[in-house]
Amino acid sequence: MNLNVIAGWFGGQEIVIILIIVLIFFGGRKIPELMKGLGKGMKEFKNATKEDDVSEEKDSEKDDK
Numbered sequence: 001m002n003l004n005v006i007a008g009w010f011g012g013q014e015i016v017i018i019l020i021i022v023l024i025f026f027g028g029r030k031i032p033e034l035m036k037g038l039g040k041g042m043k044e045f046k047n048a049t050k051e052d053d054v055s056e057e058k059d060s061e062k063d064d065k
Contacts (some may be wrong), residue, residue, distance in 0.1 A: 026034060 023031065
């Protein structure tokens with residue numbers, strides 16, 4: 001029930017308004033830098049979760065022996 005309410009908050013017009021506000025605040029030159037930083041952060045998070053999974057698998061293999 002709560003998911004439907006949250007999904008109903010943002011329509012096409014609201015998203016466009018938010019994008020315009022972001023463009024005004026940061027300017028056209030800063031947005032690619034922000035997206036690049038966001039992409040790097042997501043990549044590092046993804047790699048960290050993979051490393052954590054690998055270390056857990058190694059620990060479980062040691063326990064099995």
